[in-house]
Amino acid sequence: MTAVAPIGHPRPASAAQPQRVGVLLVNLGTPDTADARGVRVYLKEFLSDPRVIEDQGLRWKLILNGIILRLRPGRKARDYRKIWNTERDESPLKTITRAQAEKLADAIADHDHVVVDWAMRYGNPSIRSRIDALTAQGCDRLLVVPLYPQYSAATSATVCDEVFRAFADMRAQPTLRVSPPYYDDPDYIDAVAVSMSAHLATLPFQPELIVASFHGMPQKYVDKGDPYYAQCVATTESLRKRLGLDAAKLILTFQSRFGFDAWLQPYTDRTIEKLAKDGVKRIAVVTPGFSADCLETLEEIAQENAEIFKHNGGEQFFAIPCLNDSDPGMDVIRQLVLRELQGWI
DSSP: OOOOOOOOOOOOOOOOOOOEEEEEEEEEEEOSSSSHHHHHHHHHHHHTOTTTSSOOSHHHHHHIIIIIHHHHHHHHHHHHHHHOBTTTTBOHHHHHHHHHHHHHHHHTTTSTTEEEEEEEEEESSBHHHHHHHHHHTTEEEEEEEEOOSSOOIIIIIHHHHHHHHHHHTOSSOOEEEEOOOOTTOHHHHHHHHHHHHHHHTTOSSOOSEEEEEEEOOBHHHHHTTOOHHHHHHHHHHHHHHHHTOOTTTEEEEEEOOOSSSOBSSSBHHHHHHHHHHTTOOEEEEEOTTOSSOOHIIIIIIIIIIHHHHHHTTOOEEEEOOOOTTSHHHHHHHHHHHHHHTTTTO
């Protein structure tokens, strides 16, 4: 006969300490100051990232330190000063990203164990500093939200790289989730379409066509497998369908190329120049690869490309603002965060 040992009463579990969930919004980055020194510090960090410039060999280091960091900071500082938020003494990207975090915190305030913060991949506040701040507040779970609708190794992946570097120094790591790209999310497409229609309705002219300009990247990165180009195409096609526009009325281009390698084409500046020379008089430009207005939208598009268009015969040019911290934009972020926090809240 088999003896069965009696099961004793389990010990009462100690009261679990209430834990918190951190949500970290992350954008690309910005100089701390709109002068050559501030831009130099920022560019050195940005251009020393092997996700951004994959070949970090001796030749690149000589070019970066001997040419780029000597000549480019002064020019870019002048560009930053054209758009600088002088009231807060910071770039618009920092102002907007902070506002997005604050509004998100208000929107999900009923989840009182969720803490929302924000960071920049390059510059300040750093990812590491904000992860430290969140864990210091008792967050044992962390959702990182790269604010890039389309994924690329040079944006979303490098955010993860930096998060993992911070984690490597931590004995007690929070459980981690990273939100996916949302390039074809119906909420995102609808928000961009609604925003476009609302802004265009305020204009004293009707654009003959709309240019959808995305940040560029070297063609060879896509050739190696980066999904960024395909996701930009998918965003553009979804917007065409949502707005009822064909490919001739909403055209896809890529901006902000750098260096001498072939980048994704068609190029925004050359396309806008050709449109003007071909007799197009009225255009609008939307930038659906940016979650917040920044140097690339406020200065490169709204100022430089507007000048290119008018210099070559164009007459009316309008840069459609990004979603920023608008109600439609915040609804996209809120829905994304709540979806990714399922099971944690």
